[in-house]
Amino acid sequence: MFNFQVTSVCKTTNARTGVFHTSHGPVETPRFMPVGTLGTIKGLTSSQIKKTGASMILSNTFHLHLQPGEKIIKEAGGIHKFMNWDKPILTDSGGYQVFSLSKLNKISDEGVGFKNPRDGSYIFLSPEKVIEIQMDIGADVAMAFDHCPPHTSTENDIEDSLRRTHLWLEKCVDSHSRKDQALFGIVQGGKYHNLRAISANFVNSFDLPGIAVGGVSVGEQINEIHNVINFLPKFLPLNKPRYLMGIGSLNEISLAISQGFDLFDCVLPTRLGRHGTALFNDQRWNIRNARFKNDFAPIDKTCSCETCKNHSRAYIHHLIRNDEILGLTLISLHNIAHMIRFTNAISKAIKDNCFTIDFAPWKRSSIAHHTW
Amino acid sequence: MFNFQVTSVCKTTNARTGVFHTSHGPVETPRFMPVGTLGTIKGLTSSQIKKTGASMILSNTFHLHLQPGEKIIKEAGGIHKFMNWDKPILTDSGGYQVFSLSKLNKISDEGVGFKNPRDGSYIFLSPEKVIEIQMDIGADVAMAFDHCPPHTSTENDIEDSLRRTHLWLEKCVDSHSRKDQALFGIVQGGKYHNLRAISANFVNSFDLPGIAVGGVSVGEQINEIHNVINFLPKFLPLNKPRYLMGIGSLNEISLAISQGFDLFDCVLPTRLGRHGTALFNDQRWNIRNARFKNDFAPIDKTCSCETCKNHSRAYIHHLIRNDEILGLTLISLHNIAHMIRFTNAISKAIKDNCFTIDFAPWKRSSIAHHTW
Numbered sequence: 001m002f003n004f005q006v007t008s009v010c011k012t013t014n015a016r017t018g019v020f021h022t023s024h025g026p027v028e029t030p031r032f033m034p035v036g037t038l039g040t041i042k043g044l045t046s047s048q049i050k051k052t053g054a055s056m057i058l059s060n061t062f063h064l065h066l067q068p069g070e071k072i073i074k075e076a077g078g079i080h081k082f083m084n085w086d087k088p089i090l091t092d093s094g095g096y097q098v099f100s101l102s103k104l105n106k107i108s109d110e111g112v113g114f115k116n117p118r119d120g121s122y123i124f125l126s127p128e129k130v131i132e133i134q135m136d137i138g139a140d141v142a143m144a145f146d147h148c149p150p151h152t153s154t155e156n157d158i159e160d161s162l163r164r165t166h167l168w169l170e171k172c173v174d175s176h177s178r179k180d181q182a183l184f185g186i187v188q189g190g191k192y193h194n195l196r197a198i199s200a201n202f203v204n205s206f207d208l209p210g211i212a213v214g215g216v217s218v219g220e221q222i223n224e225i226h227n228v229i230n231f232l233p234k235f236l237p238l239n240k241p242r243y244l245m246g247i248g249s250l251n252e253i254s255l256a257i258s259q260g261f262d263l264f265d266c267v268l269p270t271r272l273g274r275h276g277t278a279l280f281n282d283q284r285w286n287i288r289n290a291r292f293k294n295d296f297a298p299i300d301k302t303c304s305c306e307t308c309k310n311h312s313r314a315y316i317h318h319l320i321r322n323d324e325i326l327g328l329t330l331i332s333l334h335n336i337a338h339m340i341r342f343t344n345a346i347s348k349a350i351k352d353n354c355f356t357i358d359f360a361p362w363k364r365s366s367i368a369h370h371t372w
Numbered sequence: 373m374f375n376f377q378v379t380s381v382c383k384t385t386n387a388r389t390g391v392f393h394t395s396h397g398p399v400e401t402p403r404f405m406p407v408g409t410l411g412t413i414k415g416l417t418s419s420q421i422k423k424t425g426a427s428m429i430l431s432n433t434f435h436l437h438l439q440p441g442e443k444i445i446k447e448a449g450g451i452h453k454f455m456n457w458d459k460p461i462l463t464d465s466g467g468y469q470v471f472s473l474s475k476l477n478k479i480s481d482e483g484v485g486f487k488n489p490r491d492g493s494y495i496f497l498s499p500e501k502v503i504e505i506q507m508d509i510g511a512d513v514a515m516a517f518d519h520c521p522p523h524t525s526t527e528n529d530i531e532d533s534l535r536r537t538h539l540w541l542e543k544c545v546d547s548h549s550r551k552d553q554a555l556f557g558i559v560q561g562g563k564y565h566n567l568r569a570i571s572a573n574f575v576n577s578f579d580l581p582g583i584a585v586g587g588v589s590v591g592e593q594i595n596e597i598h599n600v601i602n603f604l605p606k607f608l609p610l611n612k613p614r615y616l617m618g619i620g621s622l623n624e625i626s627l628a629i630s631q632g633f634d635l636f637d638c639v640l641p642t643r644l645g646r647h648g649t650a651l652f653n654d655q656r657w658n659i660r661n662a663r664f665k666n667d668f669a670p671i672d673k674t675c676s677c678e679t680c681k682n683h684s685r686a687y688i689h690h691l692i693r694n695d696e697i698l699g700l701t702l703i704s705l706h707n708i709a710h711m712i713r714f715t716n717a718i719s720k721a722i723k724d725n726c727f728t729i730d731f732a733p734w735k736r737s738s739i740a741h742h743t744w
Contacts, residue, residue, distance in 0.1 A: 040698045068690040084682045310456045318440040326412045
């Protein structure tokens with residue numbers, strides 16, 4: 001259980017393929033994980049999600065704690081039964097949400113007190129409480145509670161929050177007791193290499209079944225994201241799945257995989273879908289645009305998702321223009337399938353020795369064209 | 373093509389089962405037809421609709437003419453390809469919508485001029501134009517353009533509109549030329565038996581492949597609806613499918629089938645779905661209600677729809693409470709499946725000689741309990 005096997009390594013980069021074993025089956029890596037914030041990937045049924053090729057999906061502890069509350073989910077028999085997803089699930093710890101979405105009242109080494117954005121009530125989340133909530137939710141992977149400061153914080157502030165993140169990790173490890181659930185630690189440290197290295201070494205020392213890198217893609221410049229992706233992996237264990245949190249752009253996923261990251265998540269495919277924007281290769285197309293009005297081709301004729309097999313751009317354009325919710329369902333479905341197709345193509349390319357950092361298999365000139 | 377075979381008759385009522393043959397396969401009757409106003413049954417994909425047991429579905433000529441326009445649909449290869457539904461489709465003529473939804477400017481024997489509710493532009497619909505639009509849309513069944521006056525109109529006004537409806541029917545028949553599309557006439561006449569009888573005889577005289585009864589359930593008292601259902605069938609041909617337009621309540625469907633009606637449509641299952649209301653037997657349940665918060669049973673444990681097989685009331689309650697669109701998709705899916713299950717149960721009961729006017733097969737005491 002929670003064993004990670006590296007199944008192949010790239011000859012030219014640090015990329016690898018692997019299998020992470022969970023209570024709900026294996027997760028083949030590298031892998032994009034779609035996000036179902038409230039126990040639902042917006043607009044999609046479980047069987048539609050399954051058809052995108054999704055394996056592990058994400059849900060948000062912070063949101064589920066507020067609504068419907070972890071006790072309901074526990075009573076339902078856990079998150080898998082509650083949302084009808086029998087493959088692996090990962091819950092984030094809520095750290096990012098607590099610090100980005102809510103009005104903070106008080107941060108201390110004990111935890112964070114804040115106002116419930118839904119009803120103004122006072123909520124206190126400690127690392128122990130966050131683990132208790134995640135054990136009740138019952139995902140396959142729980143995340144440690146971390147202090148995720150703004151990317152504009154001073155080095156002193158980042159250092160202070162990092163000390164707290166590490167203290168909380170100890171508390172999380174101590175209070176976590178579900179044998180059928182893996183706990184991943186989170187490396188923080190902002191853009192500061194010395195802090196990132198300290199954090200990676202500290203988190204490593206717990207020998208948890210997986211390791212995540214947080215505090216990336218939180219508003220900082222793209223070159224700072226690249227710096228973390230390029231610098232950190234040498235401090236991360238090779239025999240554990242490495243999860244780069246919140247990254248959903250193909251360029252950065254490709255770069256991160258080339259440096260040895262394995263798992264990715266992002267709300268982007270469904271958020272874009274809700275706004276009528278479809279992914280095509282590395283582009284974003286606004287299907288609302290008049291040029292799609294009588295374009296009877298599928299979004300992507302090389303894509304084998306349910307949307308592209310069954311529906312035209314013209315039909316989806318019509319739906320989106322008329323605020324028909326089927327439109328956002330169909331685009332979200334395609335967008336998720338597109339992201340998973342991308343990481344699957346990378347897997348195949350690693351095995352076939354044709355993976356490159358600037359992976360763009362849709363190009364006829366790409367040596368990995370056959371993987372698309 | 374467009375042949376209707378009666379396959380069994382009820383021994384105690386005028387109910388019958390039958391098969392109506394179309395270019396896109398057979399429609400077994402009696403049958404509920406879900407409504408996809410804009411070429412989409414709100415929130416459901418074709419494969420989800422198929423799983424409800426739906427056969428013929430409806431779409432609205434008035435709405436499709438405004439958006440995306442029949443030319444786009446024709447260019448797509450017709451409505452079946454446009455919306456990816458390979459089973460039969462019926463388009464209404466827009467008569468009801470023109471008179472109920474739009475600001476009327478002018479009604480004459482030539483047609484109706486009105487303001488486009490979307491952009492204020494002037495639109496003129498003649499019977500010939502409505503047939504041209506429906507031939508472009510390309511459904512299996514087209515409906516004649518009818519003048520559908522308010523139920524509060526005087527007998528004189530109804531008589532006048534009926535004369536026009538009949539004139540328009542002649543024009544519709546003359547201008548309809550698609551061999552792969554059936555044209556149904558519509559009987560009007562409001563609550564006036566003499567007018568209804570005249571209308572039925574007039575529409576019959578064209579010997580079209582099917583006959584519809586319109587102007588029912590347009591705001592009048594329930595006993596007036598019952599009067600039409602009880603009085604009219606003796607004037608309708610036995611060897612044609614008889615379509616009672618816009619009726620979606622189980623009581624009235626059951627009564628109408630007992631009088632020999634075969635086809636029904638209503639927006640209710642999806643409209644209720646969008647408001648979080650689920651059908652259960654002959655009841656309507658508001659799933660938003662707090663009593664469902666930790667109710668882990670399916671909406672209806674005797675229902676075999678995808679929603680009831682896979683999801684609990686508590687989960688759907690959670691989705692609806694949080695405005696998650698999957699909630700309305702799941703309830704709409706169940707509600708359509710419920711309506712189709714109901715007319716399927718009646719079919720079985722007719723064949724098994726246990727159909728009754730007050731059909732309620734969910735009751736253990738019902739002699740038709742085995743059909744549920």
